[in-house]
Amino acid sequence: MEPMRPDLVSQTLFRLADDVEFAAVRIGMLGSGEVAGMVAEFLRQVKPPNVVLDPVLRSSSGAALIDGGIGLIRSELLPLSVVATPNVAEAAALADMGIAMTSDSDSWKSSLPLLRDLAAKLHELGCRAVVITGGHSREANDYLNVLDDSGMNEHVFPGTHLDSRSTHGTGCAFATALACELAHGLSLPEAVGRSKDYVRRAIAAAYSVGKGVGPMNHLFRLEGREQ
Numbered sequence: 643m644e645p646m647r648p649d650l651v652s653q654t655l656f657r658l659a660d661d662v663e664f665a666a667v668r669i670g671m672l673g674s675g676e677v678a679g680m681v682a683e684f685l686r687q688v689k690p691p692n693v694v695l696d697p698v699l700r701s702s703s704g705a706a707l708i709d710g711g712i713g714l715i716r717s718e719l720l721p722l723s724v725v726a727t728p729n730v731a732e733a734a735a736l737a738d739m740g741i742a743m744t745s746d747s748d749s750w751k752s753s754l755p756l757l758r759d760l761a762a763k764l765h766e767l768g769c770r771a772v773v774i775t776g777g778h779s780r781e782a783n784d785y786l787n788v789l790d791d792s793g794m795n796e797h798v799f800p801g802t803h804l805d806s807r808s809t810h811g812t813g814c815a816f817a818t819a820l821a822c823e824l825a826h827g828l829s830l831p832e833a834v835g836r837s838k839d840y841v842r843r844a845i846a847a848a849y850s851v852g853k854g855v856g857p858m859n860h861l862f863r864l865e866g867r868e869q
Contacts, residue, residue: 645673652680665825666692675711682718692824695723696817721768737763761787
């Protein structure tokens with residue numbers, strides 16, 4: 643993997659901003675700290691609405707997907723985003739917290755204190771809202787924590803695991819759906835709930851492809867295969 647040149651990323655973003663009006667932005671895999679810095683500078687200058695940060699740090703196989711950019715994501719992109727959507731491991735890396743991680747066998751009740759600690763730390767770093775996704779947890783619940791004038795407000799979105807190998811890109815799909823729902827004017831809790839449901843339906847409607855982890859079916863509505 644070779645990250646895109648930072649100057650090319652910058653030129654592309656500013657050309658887009660000159661041509662179209664942004665309703666939402668979803669930030670995914672950046673590849674390098676230099677690119678992360680360019681994206682942060684773009685956000686500061688253009689100030690687009692509904693910025694969703696999906697901090698893609700590692701692939702599902704464990705390979706690092708950003709070169710020296712975690713600090714920039716932590717210090718620059720978190721404060722510029724409306725909401726971040728890390729899984730537990732990504733949230734812990736961003737929070738730089740040396741704490742015991744949950745395992746697949748941990749109950750939701752035993753995991754909740756950790757999620758609250760992670761959310762509190764991310765708020766301290768400037769993150770206004772965070773959805774810690776739970777696809778790898780035993781109960782597959784997503785945890786939303788929003789910081790406002792009244793303090794931290796949490797919402798839990800219950801989930802269940804589907805017996806499917808078509809789960810490639812679920813985090814990316816969730817963050818993109820969330821940006822789209824926010825662009826349509828939904829509140830953050832409503833947008834999270836609808837995005838979670840979209841991903842579940844796309845997994846349920848997927849075709850089995852190949853021997854490994856396959857893609858979801860993003861066209862399930864067009865095909866009349868809603869389940």
